[in-house]
Amino acid sequence: MPIPKKFSTPARLSAKERAFSQIQEWIIDGTLQSEEKLNDAELAQALGVSRTPIREALQLLSVQGFVEMHPGVATQVTPVNKEDVSKILPPLAVLQALAAELATPAISQQTIDSQRNINTEFSQAVERGDFYSALKLDEQFHNAIVEVAQNPYIASTISTLQAHVRRLFFHKSIILTTDSIEEHEGILKAFECQDKETAASIARTNWLRPIDVFYSRLQEQQ
């Protein structure tokens, strides 16, 4: 049996990396609430490390927009504005559209087949109301396209924006709809036809949809 090599796990995670991942997860899933004050000494104790890796992790999270640092005053979790759906999704949509466009001439039939399977699982998750699994499958679907696009600048930006999307999902500002199922299939068909404009266009509307859904629901509630 193939023993997981050292190469597969790019070295043991450093304290800083563990702190980063953990705190980011806590912010995304709401364990650390919006605007909550972050005491580095406290976090250090909770994670069993010193303040240094915590500080470093918080600085990275600050760059990504998950925490706000006010020098000499306080460090706090960035407030969630539910209306941020309309701020985050437009740039994400155009980048995902670009990724789809770039992926079109490069994607293999094998990858497309694999994508179809993911979309099937996605549809099943949505149907049975398992939105958390659906979200992960949705991310998997789009990440595969980004990978094929082979552009680190696009990939890293999308990765950050998608983390914010996950946070909004946990705050019930973004919900997954059955429309995505057909749109995903539409993207795959466009890939097979080498039709990059259509692939890009569908990807774009697919990512913008939650904005309309959000404001429609808002109106219904009034």
Place this chain on the structure above:
Amino acid sequence: MPIPKKFSTPARLSAKERAFSQIQEWIIDGTLQSEEKLNDAELAQALGVSRTPIREALQLLSVQGFVEMHPGVATQVTPVNKEDVSKILPPLAVLQALAAELATPAISQQTIDSQRNINTEFSQAVERGDFYSALKLDEQFHNAIVEVAQNPYIASTISTLQAHVRRLFFHKSIILTTDSIEEHEGILKAFECQDKETAASIARTNWLRPIDVFYSRLQEQQ
């Protein structure tokens, strides 16, 4: 005479911020060369601070893609591939296009007038071959649009990508052409007509042009 208030300079720059700006500038203008090894102790001495703020600055630069950190091995300046023009500009172009689209309904005539002045200065700088000034004016022109678009997610991403563009400019991979002068005016006209599609479209082609220029020059040299 009005003494510069404390508010204007958002607090004295921290050692970390100074280190970040300085090292980034050195990487962009080529003082720190491609793939050069970065010894934090050395940099600390050069900037008269300890290793801590240097380390923090390097980590931020790593996130932005200006340095690569290989734990336990070395930290080095990210290599410049001149072909990166074709990696960086597409995402920048779609984001600038989006910014133009979002700015269209919000921009004031006053801002448009100011933009025209900037474009005039830009054209003069290009005409007299002062490409460095031209670059700064070009950035000023597009940054104004990004500001009006009022979207921090777009703004911060564009800011990072544009820093990479500056680096490519210093490596002679990107050159400014007179085409931009008319395209800038075209964007302003589109703003005045509230024609967001045209504004976005011109912004996009304006940012993609250097790719064609780069590969054309490459062919000429062969």
Place this chain on the structure above:
DNA sequence: AAACATTTGTCCGTATGTATA
């Protein structure tokens, strides 16, 4: 194979700066 040299990662003490009483 083992000890070495170099570099990064971590810890904790202290200084500095900010806001509040």
Place this chain on the structure above:
DNA sequence: ATATACATACGGACAAATGTT
């Protein structure tokens, strides 16, 4: 206005990890 309490920023020493001799 001054003093006080608290949080962050920085410094320097130590520990761990990597690649090499």
